[in-house]
Amino acid sequence: MLSVEQVSRTFNKKQVGFSDVSFTVKEGEIIGILGTSGCGKSTLLRVLAGLDKDYTGKFTWEKEQVGMMFQEPRLMPWLTVEQNVGFGMKGDSNSTIQELLKLVGLAGFEKLYPKDLSGGMAQRTALARALVTEPKVILLDEPFSAVDAFTKMQLQKLLLSIWKQQNTTMLLVTHDIDEALFLCDKIFILRGQPGELYETIIISEPKPRDRGDFKLTTRKAEILSLLDLKQTV
Amino acid sequence: MLSVEQVSRTFNKKQVGFSDVSFTVKEGEIIGILGTSGCGKSTLLRVLAGLDKDYTGKFTWEKEQVGMMFQEPRLMPWLTVEQNVGFGMKGDSNSTIQELLKLVGLAGFEKLYPKDLSGGMAQRTALARALVTEPKVILLDEPFSAVDAFTKMQLQKLLLSIWKQQNTTMLLVTHDIDEALFLCDKIFILRGQPGELYETIIISEPKPRDRGDFKLTTRKAEILSLLDLKQTV
């Protein structure tokens, strides 16, 4: 599906975003990417999405249709919520949009402009925009960082149901270890600045999982300690 | 310190941000504000910070010097990281800025412009900017939403150490229940759209607390269920 070989991205000939990252992803997998702040996760997604051409190394997608949800909402300020959600769609598809807006809890806010949205509402609009075109592969950059714990769980369930229906391949950058444990088949841990792929954690538990699962809780401590930079490398 | 009486905020004569919120805060308290996405937490902070004058009801501060960290980083794009941090300071204070930058893990990135920062780095810059003036009261709107779990813990500790040194009063909007349990003396739960003050939870445990504390874990489930809108009100 996706194979990445020794990809690096260097800004302005000095600042390194991330370096020497290699991995492969199989169709239908949900991949979690965890890492310390500033280690290059967003840059990696941008490179994989084809937005950033100044990388070295190489990678190949098998499928072309890649959707992406950015770390910031990036809504068009001149479009209403529903127009923003429909931004990437060709043709009329109002019913799909309305349905998805209901799923992310924004029914009734269709006509608002981005400036009148709360942080979490903007993020959910961006999520709806990424999902509405039903891409085969979707890259998600901290998709639930601005929503409350309860809404977050609902949205995680929404992601899982979409994955089940369409066998979507997902790359999910997140800071929430619980979230990664709940959703992902593999978790890549990036570390350092520039970030390098430090560890790959495989979670074979079948989905949907139980949030209270003891096996998962033990792995949380493991991941947390992996993120501690003061630890010996 | 702060007493809020039946404050409401209505946008454009129809959309309600939050309504009828009343509470009091004592000096040196750390208050957590939790609530579903879009229930008016940010609007409440804006009103309390004096940025939004179109409210009804009334509130009074005892201290005037209020600092605030917004939900978005809101960095000045034409200033470098260190200039942004020093934005609110009068006079020269480079050493303070450098020290704080080190504390939030941004040493070495002083000269970057906001466009070259990662999401978490921008958020930490904003945090440093809010802390550097050492305000007596500080309003924090989801201050750690964009940083990884490990960095988040470090920053929480930083907040606590500042609180200890200066007895700062803090109002903290967060979606992370663990965070609220770790930091706060009181937690206000807002619910609905428009949000109303639904419940106040008092945590008398002395700080610093143990993250694994069993007493705290039980309360997490309680809070989570409070956030579930489908529950009977």
Place this chain on the structure above:
Amino acid sequence: TGTDAKPKKIILDYAYYSPVSLVLKDQGIAEKKFKAEDIGVEFVLSQGSNKALEFLSSESTDFGSAAGAAALLAKEKGTPIQTVYISSKPEWTALMAKKGTINSVADLKGKRIAATVGTDPYIFLLRALKEAGLSSKDVEIVNLQHSDGALAVQSGDVDAWAGLDPHMAKVELESDIQIFYRNPNFNSFSTLDVREEFAEKYPDYVEKVLEAYEEARQWTIAHPDETAEILAKEASISLEVAKKELERNDFSEPIPSDEQKAIIIGSGEVLKENGLLNSSTDVEKLTDKLFNSKFAEKILK
């Protein structure tokens, strides 16, 4: 060659400084004349000699009204035109100053004088200075548009002004600025010029246009009051000013002849001395090339 060729239409200009052209347009003389031959007549307003000559140069008009000296300047720069008719001999320029400050041209020494470089008032000023034994070096000539010069002399920014009608007439009537030197023979004429190409292709029609002009000139002489009214209405000036302007126009000599030639040559020499004409130009020869009196002579015989 193509003597029997016929133009589709003839474009004439009209100008406030050429009353005959206004009469021609107002009375519809040319239209009547060419209607029978199914030739259209179009009128274009020229706001100054320079525009009239520009229009001729770019073939936007076939006939244009320009001051004689202006036509000479343009001819020297290669504009292919010929002066075929004199529509009037106006005294449209003179030297003006505040009453009592300057009484003769000799008093101008060391003074500031407003004039528009290259136009008739400018040439008039140079000739007057020359006559009084002065040169342009003895005074400061400030380049101002005619209307701006009128303002400047009233507000005292300049000491004297080489004025032009109708500005002159109006200033004279309304303020204490008075003419202190006049000389009708230093004014070049209001000429009618034709494009050389047109004259070559359609010599018969040049004659016919001149016939129309001649008719208009006669009408002008016969109806001074109506002419004043036409001028006042067209140029939106008061009847009083229009009359004053017409008083200073002499409509009696339509043929470009030696007398006119002498005046134009005098202007040309002054222009040459002041560097507006090339120093190698032979002014007499140039004037010969410009003047073509054969059409006017033919129709007036």
Place this chain on the structure above:
Amino acid sequence: MEHREHAVLSKANKTKELRFTKPKINRKVLLGSILPLTLLIIWEASGRMGIIESHLLPIPSVIVEGLYQMALEGTLWGHIGTTLMRVFAGFLIGTFTAVIIGSLVGYMKIFEELIDPIIQAFRSIPSLAWVPLFILWMGIGESSKVILIAVGVFFPVYLNMVAGIRGVDRKLIEVGKIYGYTSFEIVSKIILPASLPSLLTGIRSGLGLGWMFVVAAEIMGASKGLGYLLIVGQNTYSPDVIIGSIILFAILGKFTDWLLKFIEERSLRWQDSYANQR
């Protein structure tokens, strides 16, 4: 009970605001006319007291009288109508061309390198200097006048269009790229709307220049129009006609600008800006 009271309070608030909506517009007009009116009164007064000589600067009442006379005779409408038509046509052509070329230059580096330098050079050629060239190229017909006005309109619109495009947030453009948008779609769906504020400023600037170029255009053998009126006023030394046409320029300019400003305000409602905050 408490709830009730509150509801009443907010209702009172509402009616108060409603009541203030109407007078607000009047207040705006009122405040806006203070300065012009004061100037007019001083002018009229000092004219009547002889501080300003009337043959230099006629008093407003005389000028208005003159305009009124022209209105009665009917010639005024001809002048205004002709000039309005020319400005309108030139404005449309100039704006349209500027948006097209500006988009190309702003979006495609090769166009910028090819044609931007020469456009920037042409930008500083004064309107009067164009006149002989236009007479040469296009004669003195109506089209040459309209195109000259279009030239004036072109430059500020172009400049603001290019600057607007170059200032568009990279982040938004990336969203378009993710959806596989073509260059044309990116321009029309992201770059144009995002640079709209800048473009609208350019259009307003351009309209102003259009009004300025009218005089140059109407030097080219016009026999109607405000620019013509102005030049005739200068050529016949009639300060009342000059000032009258200046006042007409100001009024018409203000009016057309007001139309654009109205459009601007309507189409920028989405901006989370300082202006919309108030």
Place this chain on the structure above:
Amino acid sequence: MEHREHAVLSKANKTKELRFTKPKINRKVLLGSILPLTLLIIWEASGRMGIIESHLLPIPSVIVEGLYQMALEGTLWGHIGTTLMRVFAGFLIGTFTAVIIGSLVGYMKIFEELIDPIIQAFRSIPSLAWVPLFILWMGIGESSKVILIAVGVFFPVYLNMVAGIRGVDRKLIEVGKIYGYTSFEIVSKIILPASLPSLLTGIRSGLGLGWMFVVAAEIMGASKGLGYLLIVGQNTYSPDVIIGSIILFAILGKFTDWLLKFIEERSLRWQDSYANQR
């Protein structure tokens, strides 16, 4: 080992990029001159072949010859220097005034309501129309020329300044309010830098207008300057002088604009925009 190879690879990359830095500038100049050069060649050729008559449009070599002659005589530098000085002075005054008044109008509603309407009306008064008024008010001295140019510069700068301010992100202004900034601090520390892109566009537009107003300014009793040259050329039917001065206008305009563009690029490096992405 693999690491090593990689380092080498990126180093190779670096030198490649370094090598390309110099030629890039040349390429830009080269591309930019394609169009003007082509035009020149066509013009010269059609002039020599007699397609364009020289009394209408003299060929470039004749014009350049004429300019060269003037340069030898030394008069050219006087014309250029005088005009440059006037434009520069007028540009400074106009920009400065526009920034001050624009800030007040953009930031304070009361100023907007009071003076914006009248400024918008004045904006459409053509440069030529100002001339008689300026002669009345200020005579025909140097200051009246400079101020007239300043008037031209004022309007686009003002318009862009106001628009820039009104478009400033509300969110950033709130940050200033949190720190208890005074209105003046908010304007100088947030609003001015944030509206800098728009302001710079306005300044470039204004400079262009400054060049345009020079002609009107130098109608007022100048005896030197490019505008003077243009008018004398028109009055004495010298197409070579007219075209020569137009070309000088274009060159000087292009050069001064290039200076501003350079400043613009340097001071907008922080923008996360489409332009900086490339």
